[in-house]
Amino acid sequence: MNETIDLLMQHRSIRQFKDVQLTQEQIKTIIKSGQAASTSSYYQAYTIIGVTEPQLKQQLREVSGQEYVENNGHLFVFCADLNRMYQSQDKTTQVKMKDNIENTEFFMMATIDATLAAQNIAIASESLGLGICYLGSLRNNINRVNELLDLPQYVIPLFGMAVGVPDEQPDVKPRFNFDAIYHENSYQFENQHVVAFDDTTERYYEERSFNTKADSWSEQIGRKLSNPMRMDVTDFVKKKGLNKR
């Protein structure tokens, strides 16, 4: 179609990187690409923390349990940030702002803002020949990440991203059929889409170039979601002042 769409369609997560660090110029270029994304009402309600201290990377790896959180070309942590807006105002205005900053709407908005920037950073990185992996695994112990990065009130870590020179070439993973994800004018759930995707994923796991297994999408979902996970996130977010009204 065009170079950019080809790039988007070729995305796969990279979990093994060469031992090459990103340059300051690369970091600046991809962050600025992230900042160029749309932002709700011009708020820019996010902060990105680049992690370079070896001990800190190791500690974050322990939270995630993933080797590539430590070994990569660069590690980013994306935070929803309502503190910058709050701090920009005088005390009287700050009091008036709390109804907004502490409600679910603003928690959603800041999460969306950070994610828009993150996806631009993912694409900019891939356009430079780098690979990326999102790290929701940092929410395995969100209190610990908060403490390690010394985040103030109204700032919460959402996810990380490992970026670097790929040292593996995994297959592109299939996605749900177009008709499962895209509906016209109203919502419809049709079980046939799940059946079709289970079939697709069974074949994918059987035939992929490494780590083959017998599995399907809905079996994965059933296994993963049957045990409560990250149940501390709810209280953590409220403790930070967000999503509490």
Place this chain on the structure above:
Amino acid sequence: MNETIDLLMQHRSIRQFKDVQLTQEQIKTIIKSGQAASTSSYYQAYTIIGVTEPQLKQQLREVSGQEYVENNGHLFVFCADLNRMYQSQDKTTQVKMKDNIENTEFFMMATIDATLAAQNIAIASESLGLGICYLGSLRNNINRVNELLDLPQYVIPLFGMAVGVPDEQPDVKPRFNFDAIYHENSYQFENQHVVAFDDTTERYYEERSFNTKADSWSEQIGRKLSNPMRMDVTDFVKKKGLNKR
């Protein structure tokens, strides 16, 4: 730098479109580009609704108060969707899943998933010479949007996106300095970044090619956030079964 990064850096929201509808092929290409984005644990926890019925577009315009919600090349509404995962399981598993599906972690995760796909769709659209505008304004009356699109339990509308052939060429809006958004190893708020950005935005609003005004970023923030807005979102999300544990 490269074609893709140039494209990202050239982003501006488009709010006036030519009267040209997207083709089915364009819609399919950009949705598939959206689906290619990363997705938490392979969940693909989102659904995209394309709105084509004229009456429905008009009703959504009324929610947003924005003319371009009705007049565009195509209108998308992005929904966080935990219903697909829930429906894919038998009754016994569904009961076990509720602790996860109904907590804040999964609400965040689905919001992030939908937003990753949305940003790929924004970029794919722009790479085809189309313009886009995100529509957080649909949350001005999230209950009404939910009703208009007939969304089931565990599915909530997050934001819309108007896409089409641009009929205006607004200036690229400045962003915070790199150092304000990107920190190393720990979080720092520095007021000098707000002062600098206020200066940047004052000059931008004075000098831009249309609708000049005297304003700055922190004045905007103070005005907008001093009045409680969208306070119904909290209860709405809980009513839909999400973010309630």
